[in-house]
Amino acid sequence: MIRSAALEDVPVIHAMIRELAEYEKVPHEARATQEQLREALFGERPAAFAHIAQAQDGEAVGFSLWFLNFSTWRGVHGIYLEDLYVRLGARGGGYGKALLAELARICVERGYERLEWAVLKWNAPAIAFYEALGARPQDEWSVYRLTDDALRRLGSGPGPAPDSAPGPVRG
Template identity: 80%
Template sequence: MIRTATPADIPVIHTLIRELAEYEKALDEVRATKEQLTEALFGERPAAYAHVAEDADGEVVGFALWFLNFSTWRGVHGIYLEDLYVRPEARGGGHGKALLTELARICVARGYERLEWSVLNWNRPAIDFYEALGARPQDEWAVYRLTDEALNALGARGGRP
């Protein structure tokens, strides 16, 4: 079963985020707190959204955390899937596909024209899963990111050339 996350899901979502980071060999990079997640997902002006996958016993075994993006070329919003994770013991049960299906349903219902995400190039099981659903890599694009010192240095310039 897929459902919209509630504030009561924050502890398990936080745990799943840490499990995902451990799988991606980046647990030391996780700084998000439960309080930050609560504010981002359920605060006065939510900036992100989440859905959870439950097994037959009602236990949360996966999640999708996403936010809106915007295509200047198409003139409409889309969904950017920040994280999709299903616990290893629950994989193969259709939870990941169900989470993506729900996000695709939201896109179609709201007139959004894109559902996008990034995947680590070494994560062959995820790549194979996504491609089996019809997703295609955007090989002509490279992801760039500013964080930490580089972000602070550029931001300190305050819009000056």
Template identity: 75%
Template sequence: MIRTATAADVPVIHTMIRELAAYEKALDEARATEAQLREALFGERPAAYAHIAETDEGAVAGFALWFLNFSTWRGVHGIYLEDLYVRPELRGGGHGKALLTELARICVERGYERLEWSVLDWNEPSIAFYRALGARPQDGWTVFRLTDGELAKLGAAGA
């Protein structure tokens, strides 16, 4: 079962974010707090949205956390999937596909023309899973990121 996350889900979402970060060998980079997640997902102006996958018994199997982006080429919003995570012991049960199916349904319903995400190039099981769904990598594009000191330095240059 897939459902929209509620504020009561923030602790388990936070735990799963940390589980995902550990899987991606970057636990030290996962600094978001439960309070920050609560504000981002359920504050006065939500910046992100989340869905929860549950087992038939009602246990949380995984989550998808996403936000809107905008395509200047298409002229409409899309969904950027920030995190998709299914707990290791529950993988293979259709939870990941169900979460992506729900996001695709939202895109179609709302007239969004893209559902996009990034995946680590060493994460072969996820890459194979995404390819099996019909997703294709965007060859020729490289993700760039500014954080921490570099971000502060560039931001201060514009002040």
């Protein structure tokens, strides 16, 4: 069963985020707190949304966490899937597909034209799973990210001079 996450799911979502970070071999990067998740998902102005995959016994065995993006070319919103995770013992039970199908249903229902996510290049089982569903890699794009010191340096400086602006940036 797939359902929208509720406030009482925050601890299990937080635990699964930690499990995902372990799986991806970067546990030190998962610094989000339960309070941050509560605010992002259920605060006054939620910025993210989540769904829970539940086993028949009611146990949460997976989750998806997502937010809206916007395509300037298509002129409509889409969904960016930040995390999709199914606990090890529940993999192969259809939970991942059901979570993705729920997001696809939301896209269709709301007129969103894209459901996008990133996958680590070494995660062959996930890549095979996504491609079997009809998803295709966007190989012509490279993902860039500013974090930590580089983000602070750029964000605290005076900004670029008018004649040093880069060419067009499309995201």
